[in-house]
Amino acid sequence: MAKQLHIFVENKPGRLRAITDNLQKVGINIRAFAIQDRGDYGLMKLIVSNPEQAHLSLADMGCACALKDVLAVSIPDRPGNLHRLLSVLVDGGINIVDAHGFVLQPNQQGICILEIENLAQTNAEQVVRKAGFDVLGNDQLNNL
Amino acid sequence: MDIRYWNKDVETADVQKIRHLQLQRLKSIIASALKTPFYSRRLPSVGINSPDDIKTLDDLRRIPFTMKDDLRQNYPKGLLSVDTSEVVRIHTSSGTTGIPTVIYLSAKDLDAATDIMARSITATGAGRTDILQNMMSYGLFTGGLCMHYGAERVGLMVIPAAGGNTKRQVSLMNDFRTTVLHITPSYLLHIHSKLAEYGVKVGDLALKKAFIGAEPHSEGTRRKIEELFKIDAYNSYGLSEMNGPGVAFECVYKNDLHLWEDAYIVEIINPKTGQLVPDGQEGEVVLTNLIRHAMPLMRYRTRDLAFLHIEPCKCGRTHRRLSRILGRSDDMLIINGVNMFPSQIEEVVMKIPEVGNNYQICVEKDGALDRLIVKVELYSKMFLGEAKQIDNLKSKIGEELKASITIKPAIELHEPGSLPAFEGKAVRVVDTRPKL
Numbered sequence A: 001m002a003k004q005l006h007i008f009v010e011n012k013p014g015r016l017r018a019i020t021d022n023l024q025k026v027g028i029n030i031r032a033f034a035i036q037d038r039g040d041y042g043l044m045k046l047i048v049s050n051p052e053q054a055h056l057s058l059a060d061m062g063c064a065c066a067l068k069d070v071l072a073v074s075i076p077d078r079p080g081n082l083h084r085l086l087s088v089l090v091d092g093g094i095n096i097v098d099a100h101g102f103v104l105q106p107n108q109q110g111i112c113i114l115e116i117e118n119l120a121q122t123n124a125e126q127v128v129r130k131a132g133f134d135v136l137g138n139d140q141l142n143n144l
Numbered sequence B: 001m002d003i004r005y006w007n008k009d010v011e012t013a014d015v016q017k018i019r020h021l022q023l024q025r026l027k028s029i030i031a032s033a034l035k036t037p038f039y040s041r042r043l044p045s046v047g048i049n050s051p052d053d054i055k056t057l058d059d060l061r062r063i064p065f066t067m068k069d070d071l072r073q074n075y076p077k078g079l080l081s082v083d084t085s086e087v088v089r090i091h092t093s094s095g096t097t098g099i100p101t102v103i104y105l106s107a108k109d110l111d112a113a114t115d116i117m118a119r120s121i122t123a124t125g126a127g128r129t130d131i132l133q134n135m136m137s138y139g140l141f142t143g144g145l146c147m148h149y150g151a152e153r154v155g156l157m158v159i160p161a162a163g164g165n166t167k168r169q170v171s172l173m174n175d176f177r178t179t180v181l182h183i184t185p186s187y188l189l190h191i192h193s194k195l196a197e198y199g200v201k202v203g204d205l206a207l208k209k210a211f212i213g214a215e216p217h218s219e220g221t222r223r224k225i226e227e228l229f230k231i232d233a234y235n236s237y238g239l240s241e242m243n244g245p246g247v248a249f250e251c252v253y254k255n256d257l258h259l260w261e262d263a264y265i266v267e268i269i270n271p272k273t274g275q276l277v278p279d280g281q282e283g284e285v286v287l288t289n290l291i292r293h294a295m296p297l298m299r300y301r302t303r304d305l306a307f308l309h310i311e312p313c314k315c316g317r318t319h320r321r322l323s324r325i326l327g328r329s330d331d332m333l334i335i336n337g338v339n340m341f342p343s344q345i346e347e348v349v350m351k352i353p354e355v356g357n358n359y360q361i362c363v364e365k366d367g368a369l370d371r372l373i374v375k376v377e378l379y380s381k382m383f384l385g386e387a388k389q390i391d392n393l394k395s396k397i398g399e400e401l402k403a404s405i406t407i408k409p410a411i412e413l414h415e416p417g418s419l420p421a422f423e424g425k426a427v428r429v430v431d432t433r434p435k436l
């Protein structure tokens, strides 16, 4: 299962930079990121080259952060594919808490990072695989 | 000037007569105090074993001060002098921790407190034809009920509106032609800022007077209220431990507050040394309640800073006037008329496992009202990575604080280590409200 790093950040100038500064010093590569804005605070969500090491490095700095299991789904970058993925999840009664996506050039591969409600208690991975999507683990994400 | 008295003999009695009355009543209070677990230990320790050991008013100063902490340590019944079957009412107020302070009133005590309240109301010129909208909160807080009883005794028509719901308050004022308000100054200013929204003009209302209290305010604030509403605003002083409002009240001359000396012995002390300060100097107000027997309270340190006027008042009352409250000698916060201590907030937030080491209490003005913001740090090890956890935590902190301090502050969660640390002289309270 792919790991995403979630970091609690106050909504004030310079906070995100403090995090990227810490990670670049330990040689972590940020593959993708998203920010969930909650008004006075936000959650920074990172897909990184080495999630465990990044987690430890930020925790050492005193950050409130946690590693979360997420579903990383590979979808070819073509019209209708995200819709198809979402339909599969809805039909399977699986709820998305938060999601973000990115497209890798040059092979036009779309990656969708899905936070699933109570992921461990669902069969989300099987449902998605059964519909013909690739679900990526950490190593695969790192080697993209 | 329309000078009215509720009890002219007592209100205009010469000083000797008042002092004589104080001595008689003090002896009687000593007799009651000796029946309480608390004073029955404390008074004999300074050689007072019966009322006869008090020969002059100076003997009062042999009695040690009673502190808010004494009330806390003797909660709930350590200062009760009678069986609860004799008690007809209790009130509580915030303590420095989760333990509140409580007062008990017998039927006779309540009657005496009501009479003093009636005297206060009458001193402002208010009477039977007036309509009082009582906008202080009813319930455990003394502000609502004690005023209510006093106003009924004078014969005003009382609208027990209590606090909140500004729109309904204005409707009540309009529909029932309210002439007198009992309200905190900040709420009254807030109401003014809302009138246009409700399509009501000051001239549509029948207001003539406001009794303002429960929070410190400047002369400028009073003038502003008077000009905005075209009314007379009278300062009121009281505290729950002394039966609430009506300890001291302004007369029609609005030149500081007559402290009813037949009901309370007032001393002004240096809060550091405990010594009396010379007449007219600022210090901490220390009060002895002479009209409450179910729960005697002697030389109670109010922590309010004020001074006594020595010059007589034109109204003919001989009871000395207490200045408006100039500050506090402790760290009590007054937020929209509600009293609380930073230690109460600390006690609540530090018990929550997801909260980190540091917190900060911020008080600011939001229009005319006060706004309380409690800032806490998230404890990094308890973070699960979910926004839902953070939002639940914020509402949990808000609910638990409301249970302790009765109002719900805004809660801000901060990153670990981002608030000033406990070590050294961290500023725990940041109060940016304009100084009086």
Ligand SMILES: [Zn+2]
Binding pocket: B251, B252, B253, B258, B313, B314, B315, B316, B317
């Ligand atoms: Zn006067």
